[in-house]
Structure formats: C-alpha cells, structure tokens
Amino acid sequence: MKKDELADTLAGMPGWTYEAGADRIEKTFSCQSFLTSIAFVKNVASIAEDVNHHPEILIQYDKVTLRLRTHDEDKVTDKDLSLATAAEKAANETDGV
Numbered sequence: 658m659k660k661d662e663l664a665d666t667l668a669g670m671p672g673w674t675y676e677a678g679a680d681r682i683e684k685t686f687s688c689q690s691f692l693t694s695i696a697f698v699k700n701v702a703s704i705a706e707d708v709n710h711h712p713e714i715l716i717q718y719d720k721v722t723l724r725l726r727t728h729d730e731d732k733v734t735d736k737d738l739s740l741a742t743a744a745e746k747a748a749n750e751t752d753g754v
C-alpha cells in the first residue's frame with residue numbers, strides 16, 4: 658500500500674499510527690485491569706486465527722499494544738488494516754477495554 662493512501666486510511670482510525678522505522682501499524686489499547694487485557698487478547702487471538710493473520714502483541718498490565726505488518730510481503734497491506742478494524746470491534750465488545 659502507498660504511504661499517502663495508508664496515511665489517509667489511518668487518519669480515520671483513532672489511535673492507530675504508522676511506525677516508519679519498523680514499517681508497521683500499531684495501537685495501544687487501555688484496559689481496566691490485567692485480566693481485561695487478557696480477555697481482549699483472547700478475542701483478538703481468535704480473530705487472528707480465523708483470518709490467518711497474526712499481530713505482534715505486547716501486554717503491559719492494563720495496556721495491550723497490537724503491531725501489524727504483513728511479514729510475507731514485508732509491508733503494511735489491507736490484511737493489516739482489516740485486522741486492525743476487527744480488533745477495534747473486539748475492543749468495543751470486550752468489557753473494560
């Protein structure tokens with residue numbers, strides 16, 4: 658995906674940023690507790706398995722960072738944006754995120 662196209666898309670996705678050095682998109686979600694973080698991660702993991710596209714996940718107590726890139730293509734693709742959108746839905750549907 659072209660950089661300007663990606664920037665336009667991310668402008669409509671609050672909290673998601675493009676990390677130029679790592680060539681990935683990421684967002685840190687704030688959760689109410691550690692167990693809420695785990696519940697959210699389980700929901701994201703289930704989606705990731707369904708679509709066979711897997712984020713890097715960093716859990717820091719009450720924060721969960723999702724990092725997305727398409728390793729197979731060595732860049733950010735629609736698969737990443739689609740998983741990011743699905744993760745937003747999971748966040749809305751997980752109590753305490």
Ligand SMILES: C[C@H](O)[C@H](O)[C@H]1CNC2=NC(N)=NC(=O)C2=N1
Pocket residue numbers: 709710711712713725726727728729730
């Ligand atoms: C063979 C299989 O489709 C690939 O290994 C998938 C699995 N999950 C993946 N996840 C992510 N984030 N990027 C990939 O390129 C990727 N590739």
